[in-house]
Amino acid sequence: xxxxxxxxxxxxxxxxxxxxxxxxxxxxxxxxxxxxxxxxxxxxxxxxxxxxxxxxxxxxxxxxxxxxxxxxxxxxxxxxxxxxxxxxxxxxxxxxxxxxxxxxxxxxxxxxxxxxxxxxxxxxxxxxxxxxxxxxxxxxxxxxxxxxxxxxxxxxxxxxxxxxxxxxxxxxxxxxxxxxxxxxxxxxxxxxxxxxxxxxxxxxxxxxxxxxxxxxxxxxxxxxxxxxxxxxxxxxxxxxxxxxxxxxxxxxxxxxxxxxxxxxxxxxxxxxxxxxxxxxxxxxxxxxxxxxxxxxxxxxxxxxxxxxxxxxxxxxxxxxxxxxxxxxxxxxxxxxxxxxxxxxxxxxxxxxxxxxxxxxxxxxxxxxxxxxxxxxxxxxxxxxxxxxxxxxxxxxxxxxxxx
Amino acid sequence: xxxxxxxxxxxxxxxxxxxxxxxxxxxxxxxxxxxxxxxxxxxxxxxxxxxxxxxxxxxxxxxxxxxxxxxxxxxxxxxxxxxxxxxxxxxxxxxxxxxxxxxxxxxxxxxxxxxxxxxxxxxxxxxxxxxxxxxxxxxxxxxxxxxxxxxxxxxxxxxxxxxxxxxxxxxxxxxxxxxxxxxxxxxxxxxxxxxxxxxxxxxxxxxxxxxxxxxxxxxxxxxxxxxxxxxxxxxxxxxxxxxxxxxxxxxxxxxxxxxxxxxxxxxxxxxxxxxxxxxxxxxxxxxxxxxxxxxxxxxxxxxxxxxxxxxxxxxxxxxxxxxxxxxxxxxxxxxxxxxxxxxxxxxxxxxxxxxxxxxxxxxxxxxxxxxxxxxxxxxxxxxxxxxxxxxxxxxxxxxxxxxxxxxxxxxxxxxxxxxxxxxxxxxxxxxxxxxxxxxxxxxxxxxxxxxxxxxxxxxxxxxxxxxxxxxxxxxxxxxxxxxxxxxxxxxxxxxxxxxxxxxxxxxxxxxxxxxxxxx
Ligand SMILES: Cc1cc2nc3c(=O)[nH]c(=O)nc-3n(C[C@H](O)[C@H](O)[C@H](O)COP(=O)(O)OP(=O)(O)OC[C@H]3O[C@@H](n4cnc5c(N)ncnc54)[C@H](O)[C@@H]3O)c2cc1C
Ligand code: FES
Numbered sequence: 001x002x003x004x005x006x007x008x009x010x011x012x013x014x015x016x017x018x019x020x021x022x023x024x025x026x027x028x029x030x031x032x033x034x035x036x037x038x039x040x041x042x043x044x045x046x047x048x049x050x051x052x053x054x055x056x057x058x059x060x061x062x063x064x065x066x067x068x069x070x071x072x073x074x075x076x077x078x079x080x081x082x083x084x085x086x087x088x089x090x091x092x093x094x095x096x097x098x099x100x101x102x103x104x105x106x107x108x109x110x111x112x113x114x115x116x117x118x119x120x121x122x123x124x125x126x127x128x129x130x131x132x133x134x135x136x137x138x139x140x141x142x143x144x145x146x147x148x149x150x151x152x153x154x155x156x157x158x159x160x161x162x163x164x165x166x167x168x169x170x171x172x173x174x175x176x177x178x179x180x181x182x183x184x185x186x187x188x189x190x191x192x193x194x195x196x197x198x199x200x201x202x203x204x205x206x207x208x209x210x211x212x213x214x215x216x217x218x219x220x221x222x223x224x225x226x227x228x229x230x231x232x233x234x235x236x237x238x239x240x241x242x243x244x245x246x247x248x249x250x251x252x253x254x255x256x257x258x259x260x261x262x263x264x265x266x267x268x269x270x271x272x273x274x275x276x277x278x279x280x281x282x283x284x285x286x287x288x289x290x291x292x293x294x295x296x297x298x299x300x301x302x303x304x305x306x307x308x309x310x311x312x313x314x315x316x317x318x319x320x321x322x323x324x325x326x327x328x329x330x331x332x333x334x335x336x337x338x339x340x341x342x343x344x345x346x347x348x349x350x351x352x353x354x355x356x357x358x359x360x361x362x363x364x365x366x367x368x369x370x371x372x373x374x375x376x377x378x379x380x381x382x383x384x385x386x387x388x389x390x391x392x393x394x395x396x397x398x399x400x401x402x403x
Numbered sequence: 404x405x406x407x408x409x410x411x412x413x414x415x416x417x418x419x420x421x422x423x424x425x426x427x428x429x430x431x432x433x434x435x436x437x438x439x440x441x442x443x444x445x446x447x448x449x450x451x452x453x454x455x456x457x458x459x460x461x462x463x464x465x466x467x468x469x470x471x472x473x474x475x476x477x478x479x480x481x482x483x484x485x486x487x488x489x490x491x492x493x494x495x496x497x498x499x500x501x502x503x504x505x506x507x508x509x510x511x512x513x514x515x516x517x518x519x520x521x522x523x524x525x526x527x528x529x530x531x532x533x534x535x536x537x538x539x540x541x542x543x544x545x546x547x548x549x550x551x552x553x554x555x556x557x558x559x560x561x562x563x564x565x566x567x568x569x570x571x572x573x574x575x576x577x578x579x580x581x582x583x584x585x586x587x588x589x590x591x592x593x594x595x596x597x598x599x600x601x602x603x604x605x606x607x608x609x610x611x612x613x614x615x616x617x618x619x620x621x622x623x624x625x626x627x628x629x630x631x632x633x634x635x636x637x638x639x640x641x642x643x644x645x646x647x648x649x650x651x652x653x654x655x656x657x658x659x660x661x662x663x664x665x666x667x668x669x670x671x672x673x674x675x676x677x678x679x680x681x682x683x684x685x686x687x688x689x690x691x692x693x694x695x696x697x698x699x700x701x702x703x704x705x706x707x708x709x710x711x712x713x714x715x716x717x718x719x720x721x722x723x724x725x726x727x728x729x730x731x732x733x734x735x736x737x738x739x740x741x742x743x744x745x746x747x748x749x750x751x752x753x754x755x756x757x758x759x760x761x762x763x764x765x766x767x768x769x770x771x772x773x774x775x776x777x778x779x780x781x782x783x784x785x786x787x788x789x790x791x792x793x794x795x796x797x798x799x800x801x802x803x804x805x806x807x808x809x810x811x812x813x814x815x816x817x818x819x820x821x822x823x824x825x826x827x828x829x830x831x832x833x834x835x836x837x838x839x840x841x842x843x844x845x846x847x848x849x850x851x852x853x854x855x856x857x858x859x860x861x862x863x864x865x866x867x868x869x870x871x872x873x874x875x876x877x878x879x880x881x882x883x884x885x886x887x888x889x890x891x892x893x894x895x896x897x898x899x900x901x902x903x904x905x906x907x908x909x910x911x912x913x914x915x916x917x918x919x920x921x922x
Contacts, residue, residue: 004544004573005588012579017873020865024877027717029709031698036723036797036855040847043805078805110806150456155813156820157835278458279732279836314656340445340658349454350445368455372639376646395445395657398678 042074043146047401048085049073050142053115058203062169063133064103064119067142076109076116079147081176082255082284085116086145086342088400091131093336095400098128099287099343101257102147103172105179119203121169143400148342151255151284153177153188158253159280160188163246165237165266167195167258171203173284174257178219182211192221193245195237195258199229237262239272249274257284263365264296285345285366292325292361292385299361299387307386309358311337312393328353328360328381328392338397339381346383351394355379358390405667407675409683413439413654415913416674416682418661418700419690421449421850422899423890423906425644427688429487430910432651436917439684440653441676443660448641449690449850449890450857451899456837459730459782461790464857465637466605466744466772467496469621469900472628480900481628483907489643496630496777499523501742502601503826506767507750513826514598515742520626527595534595541589541599545623548574548616552868574616578869582618583610597751604746604768605898606862607721607760607794609753614867617896624900632777637899663702664689664886671885675702685920686913688906690890693879694720694853701883708882718866721897722760723797723843723855727816729789730782730837735775738787738829743776745769747826760795769793769819789831791819797843797855812840858898859891867896887913 049070056064069076084099102109104117123129136142151173153162164174174192181190196202202223212219222245228234235241246252254276256266263283270276292298304325311318311332322331329351332339342350347368355377363383381392415431417424420442431438446452450464470478471493477485484491499516517526520542528535551574555562568575577585582603586596600610602621610618633639645655660677664687673683689696693715701707731738748756749767756768774781774788782788793815803811816838824830843855860866871878871894879888891897893905 004540004576004585013575013869016579016865016870020870020874021877023865024710024713024717024874027713027715029712030716031712032694032716032854034694034698034847034853035801036843036847037851037853039800039805040844040855043808043844044848078808080809106806154838156817156832157838277732277836315654347455352445370453370455370460370638371635372453372642375635376642396678397658 043077045074045077045146047088048076048144048146049401050116050144052136052138052140052142054138055136058119059200061122062119062203063122064117065132065136066104066115066117067144068113068115070141075112076114077146079106079109080152081106081180082152082173083147083149085118085147087118087128087132088143088145089128089131090400091127094333095338096128096333097145097341097344099149099345101172101176101284103175105176105183107180107183119169119172119175145342148348149285151257151282153255155187157279159251161248161252162188162190163252163254164190164192165195165254165256165258166192167237167262168197168201169203170258170262170284172257173255175204175208177255178208178211181218182215186218189218190220191246192219193237193242194221194223195262196223196225198225198227199232237266239269242269242273249276252280254281255284256282258286260286260289285343285347287344288327288330288382289363292363295363302361302387308389309386310389310391311335312356312391313337314396322386322390324385324387326385328379328384328386328390331386332381332394337394338399339394340397341382344382346380349380351380351382352378353381353392353394355384356391356393358392359387360390361385361387405665405672407665407673407681409673409681411439411680412683413437414684414917415439415686415688416441416661416684417688417690417889418664418674419443419449419890420447420641420645420655421690421890422451422902423893423909424449424688424690425641425648426483426903426906427690427889427910427913428648428653428655428906429644429651430907431914432648432653433487434911434914436914438648438653438688439682440648440655441659441661441674442655442657443851444849445657446638447645447655447657448638451637451641453636453638454839456728456839457730458786459788459837460636461728461730461788461839462632462636462774464726465632465899466770466792467625467630467632468493469630469898470624470628470904471631471900476628478624478628478900480903483903487644487647489640489647491640491643492634493631494634494777496632496743498742498744499625499630500601500744500746502598503745503747504750505747505822505826508752509593509597509750512597512751516598516601518626518629523626527598530598531592531595534592537589537591538595538599541586541591542622542626544573544577544585544589545619546627547571548577548619549623552620577619578614578616578867579864580615581611581864582613582615585615585619586610600751600753601746603753604748604770604794606896607858608861608863609757611754612861612863614862614864616867616869617862621898632774634778661700664696664700665702666706666883666886669706669708669884671883685885686917687886688889688909688913689886690906691851691888692720692853692856692859692892693718693888695851696886696888710877711879711882714877714879714882718860719863720854720856721858721861722794723846723852724857725793725795725812725815725843726841727791727819728837728839728841729791729820729831729835731787731789731831731834732785732836733787733834734785735773735787737785738831738834740773740776740787740829743772743774745771745823745827747771747822761799763799766793766795766815766818766822769822771823786836791823793819797847800843800855808844812842816840859893859896862896
């Protein structure tokens, strides 16, 4: 090509090295602040150091723990009503975690006296919930992650008419939402459909009713009981109940939180509610099911037995026993090996590991695995069950700080 | 000698498994140097990743790979991947871009440009009669620049001045010029200039400061080699590179954050991880910014030459971004979307747009892609995946109160969706099934980006290839022995392709040094 006529041209090139040197020489020596890095740390801290401020019994088997920032740590990160924190614990030789929804409202976490509340139902035989009931009292230190999860109202995605469907302790995210909406947002309205076993199973009734009284146009609550007390509606959270309490189904977003059996049931019932689009139905994840063998797609020929998992961490291998009806993550934790976890439902990918060999059963309800990972044999051990002897490579994890 | 208790030794330690880190890891391993890659996150790839929400898997960052190329016309990146034998399925992007301006004092544009030399020139002539000569000249100039760089790379800096000035004279004459100066010198019609500058937001510097060499090469490789995306999001590339590194004997450890790069007497002697492990090494390849390395990683601080800070402060950090990832419950056909890549700008006054990156006013730049237009089955039937990227400096988030953060990101996301509607007439908001919004704080958190900056240092004239080469003795890689930078802050410019190739280059250089010391 012909010679390009450019004013700066060659001359500029000759000068360039000099100009660059000059600019560097004139630059200062100061370390620049990483302002956004600091904001990010505040919003998404690697771990939270908390202290139990107070404990409140909601009934015999449910307690609410108010948690505040430990002395010398920063203020609590902001969150969206419906998100959870993952509590990290060392019990015996096992390091484990459990997700608990923040049942208090985001505005209550603001400022120096801010707090999170979590509401824990004691599960008979439950490792962590029993541990918490036995050990957490005022002043006890608690290790947790910052808030996580996608179960929250999104103004661009969701309808302004919100239906909250709660089963039992599944009320926790809705307590947070109702409190927050009443305090800060008046755009949307929320109808709470609350399915309970009996009167004793109902949580936060008085508190929620007070809020409804002061904002009657925003909130409504209807309970349904399997064993109803006098004068209360008896029955189940089913299509009939939903249809009889709501109109204009196409313009609503349903947030659903409760035990996994309730989800299985509701998924069928919603087919009778009308032609709802998938975006209208948002189910919260709930951890591993109580009894995996009762799931519809549990392989008929799977035996309940002990198998062996060979676990590789940084090229060291460990042979550990595992049960076919417990997750691979549980087996790893029982053996005292470290594997980080957060949602324990297959969604977040924190426990992502590689299955080198072996038959497994995977719960795919909340399968957060990516296409390339599936092709290469990656699994999320929190939602994967070993059906035969297996070999699994897991990433190194960090031991929890402090106690 | 300090008495660190080293528990392991590695030929080379790579900090960060981003594009630069993975590419350098694979190059080192291929050349017989066993790298240890330490990655803080639970998954490799850095920006080259993906995430799942509901029934959608979103691409984190990649819009289109430059310099890959079809089988019979591979670009540098394509050759590099071929030589490694990467197992990744790539799909070609059909068109270059659709450029729409919505508040343009010079008249709004709505133009779709194709992805090949001849077609591009033809189409431009159609839109701007009389542009053919200058556009053809511009593109041949881009070609010459590309070939000159290939010549420089081949001769590893031992350049014959006669050849350079004789055969690549225009390269030499333009390498100190801005994009704007070159367009002006070619007397290109104004409208054609506006159309041709559409890619500017990929680099994030306005045409008055943007180095022509960098824009020209990008233009050339897109038109000559095409644009590609991996079938299974860029996570697939990261995973393929990881596999390859392991096969070749390298080690990649996830959840492993490096706290310090240990230096002594001006040399790297090892690294310390957050878990408290000390690892001995004489070579560190850092897939992080110099800002981050000098202010946080190098240890002890009094060993850092003050020149490092000066060098860093003399450079300008690229802007950060906000990305809105949207899963829609309508297909692209139902929505009436035909194009993959949309550039929607207020106008083609790139200087004005660039200035707006520093304020919290209305966003006036967006690059929006619809993945299904290239990979129809990337989401379930009857759905589609859209992602909108806008640029601004992270600093504009500094005065957003934490409790206002979520509201602010929803506000900007809505604005971007409405701007998309203004530009195309298509309202996607009613069909949003999943939405995720990333801000500079997200990138600072997940990728440890300094001030959330998503690229690297700005591709201005003074910080481009040639001036850096001319002052090489005083540049980063010669200030602390054994420390090199890869990725967006490496020796090439930023972007996917450049960051892979920066890793390839650094990997080769370190391997060569390694072999020398072994002898
Ligand atoms: C997003 C989310 C939000 C949630 N929110 C709430 C909430 O607000 N309130 C609430 O009450 N619950 C909530 N949960 C459920 C909660 O996380 C726990 O699952 C629940 O408290 C039961 O925990 P557990 O340890 O008591 O019982 P389990 O998890 O059932 O404990 C028994 C388990 O421990 C295993 N195990 C036994 N011994 C060992 C050992 N030595 N080492 C390792 N594992 C062992 C067993 O195999 C079994 O899997 C939420 C769950 C999710 C996913
Ligand atoms: S802990 Fe979230 S996927 Fe396993």
